[in-house]
Amino acid sequence: MIPELVCPAGSLAALEAAFQHGADAVYLGFRNATNARAFPGLNFTQEDMAQGIRTAHRHGKKVYLALNTYPDSAHMSLWKESIDQAVALGVDALIIAEISLLAHAARHHPGIPRHLSVQGSATTPAALRFFHEQFGISRAVLPRVLSLAQVERLCEQAPVAIEVFAFGSLCIMVEGRCQLSSFVTGHSPNSQGVCSPAAHVHWAELPGNRREVRLNNVLVDQFEPDEAASYPTLCKGRYRNGDNLAYVLEEPVSLNTLSILPRLAQAGVAALKVEGRQRGPAYVAQVTRVWREALEALKAPTPFAVQPAWQKQLSHVSEGLQTTLGPYHRDWH
Template identity: 60%
Template sequence: MRLVCPAGSPPAFKAAIDAGADAVYVGFRDETNARAFPGLNFSENDLHAAVAYAHARNRELYIALNTYPTPTRIGQWRKAVDRAAALGADAIIAADPALLDYAASAHPRLARHLSVQGSATTHVALRWYRERFDIARAVLPRVLSVEQVERVCAANVVPIEVFAFGSLCIMVEGRCQLSSFVTGASPNRHGVCSPARSVRWQEHADGSRSVRLDGVLIDRFNPGEPAGYPTVCKGRFEVGESIFHALEEPTSLNTLDLLPRLARAGVCALKIEGRQRGAAYVGAVARVWRQALDAFAATPEGYTAQAQWHATLASQSEGRQTTLGAYHRGWQ
């Protein structure tokens, strides 16, 4: 299995490669990718250097073009595909049918990976993307149990990449309008979830804090209580008589313990989430996963996730908690 790591900046990119990533995915500095945050992503020069750095070490660079262009903006997205091809990227990661179609006809030799934003959860859906755009790989949304991942892989439609670690989207990617509903900014159209400009922290006299998203109270924290980034799905709300994390707790996905099963299922690549995180996160996480993959490759039967790996990943996690997410039926 290949290790696919995120990078939102040149230092993070270098950290990922140096720590043993087989491939690193990045984005341009605009809304063509789903981490369109101010101060993040790569200039043209950054990308030339990154491609050279990766290829000199026999690693790959993928460019995420995983947002959906509206009718007047499709030209900008097509140009982004042209730029990716001209840069010598090894693949683009895209979800929009019109964009995949353009890439397949204009740059047939540039590999096309179906982004998780494509919301494809079955081998039948994958058949559509393969027949239509000859995709080389598909990233599955974080909604399938491990048994369901095994069945999708067994259908053998396209090589499958799954999320292994990182901040957890709990909704079907590509079909979550919670950020859009509250802030008007959507992952699909604008490449952002809960944009920073919509976030307001408020400190109260007793030391507690509130956080709002465009005026909507997402959570309140007691003095000293750790507070996470305010996405709607990780807030505390009132349902019935109770106030709790009604959708999900601030937690990260961690599948170190599932590694052998994912490998035996035939998963071709493991994806690490976190282009918005810094070089320290990317380096630390990539190093753990490199060690885990190497340990598994050396002795598949003797593989056990080491406590130190778990500790490192937990220290890099949202809320310092990790979960198997939907891979484990009990979570659902």
Template identity: 65%
Template sequence: MHLVCPAGNLPALQAAIDAGADAVYAGFRDQTNARAFPGLNFSDDELRRGISYAHARGRKVYLALNTYPDSARLSIWERAVDKAADFGCDAIIAAEMSVLDYATRTYPRLARHLSVQGSATTAPALRYMYEHFGIERAVLPRVLSVQQVERLCEQSPVPLEVFAFGSLCIMVEGRCQLSSYVTGASPNRHGVCSPASFVRWDEHADGSRSVRLNQVLIDRFKPSEPAGYPTVCKGRFAVGGETFHALEEPTSLNTLELLPRLAAAGVAALKIEGRQRGVAYVTSVTRTWREALDRYQAAPSGWSSDPAWQKELSKHAEGHQTTLGPYHRNWH
């Protein structure tokens, strides 16, 4: 299985490659990708340099073009596809059919991966994307049980990639309504959940902090309590006289213990979430998964998860908690 790691900037790309990533995924500094945070992503020159760095070491770079353009702005996504081909990207990761269609017609030799934002959870959906747009890989949404992943691996016409570690999304990928409800800015049209322009942090006299999204109170944090980026789904709400994480607790997906089962199913690649995270995160998580994969490849039958790996990954988890998420549900 290939290890596909996040690169929010050039130092993170280099760190991921140095720590053992087989491929990295990156985006331009615009709304063509779903991590359009201020100060994040790549200029044209930086992406060229990143591709050269990766290719010199036998690794790959995928360009995330995974948001949904409206018809008036489609040319922006088309120019991004042009650049991907011109710069030598190894694949684009796209969700919207017009973007995939343009890439298919204009650059048939440029590999096309179906983004998780495409929300393909069935064999017919995967088959449609393969037959119409020649996708070479599909990234599965983080809402499937491990049994569903196994069945899709049996039925899919293309290799499949699954998320192995990182932030969870409670919505069907690409269909989030919570952030757009509060801000009026769709994550899939503006390239980011909880756009920074709508976020306001307030420091209080007792050292506590509160955060609002478009003037809506999302959470309050005690002085010593770690605070993550404010998203509606992971805020705390007053429900039935109790205040708690009513929708989703801050926690990270961690599938390390499922590695043998995912390998046996035929999963082609494991994806690490976190283009918005720093170099320390990318280095540590990539190195840990590289060691786990190498040890599995060397001796599959005797492989077991090392407690030291889990301890290291927990340091970088949201809320310092990890979960198997939908993978471990007993209904499917």
């Protein structure tokens, strides 16, 4: 089975780039706090979403709504109305993390497929069965914590189709259960749909052409003149452990699973997700093109081989210009 290619769309231009270069589906969110990439200037108004859905359906492609943050009791109507609006606009599936919203979608829009968001933190057959039995989910996006062998076993045992992250920025914590950003800034992926938000980032020049970057006053890293400076995501900062200065949690690298694509397909993974709704149309075009070529190569009778040109193109758009297989590969630990 050739997995579906699900690409990010932070704008209409990105959506068009995705479909032009071979995406089977895009995932997108409204321009509000209901999704986990609630960045300024990003995401869709109702009008844009309607147009995006028309474009998709004209090409026989799909649009999934990412509605994967957790509303508090005082603000639930925004989330429910967003679900209802997206369904009225014609989205093909709802990607949801929170149980009361899954219940709302199942009750009011039973005909629209529900996917469990990666933010729902489900990593076992039992957890997937919970969401399947209670809310009728048909697909789940796995957190980036399982090894390839564990993904293969889960595909055998899961009551629903499995979607995995194939490429993009790497969350190294269980999605939905990381409060690092909230601890430092008060804003989190769960509640506000942001991680290490730009409004809290402060860059400063230091003597000797060095630079430092803080997140709400917490020093995340300093850079020598010849060092590439990366965005101060808290899990990718350099901290001191005694006398050692190190990337204690993770280096600034991106996930790239091209080399294990045949095994993911063999395992029966239903869909591959590309991360990056915060990235521009050029990124979406580049990444989608490479992954479409790779998926086409899987269909060919000749053995699959990762083309050096693919890796080169993906490296150009990767965070820190390095890529990793991340948790899929045991040695990553």
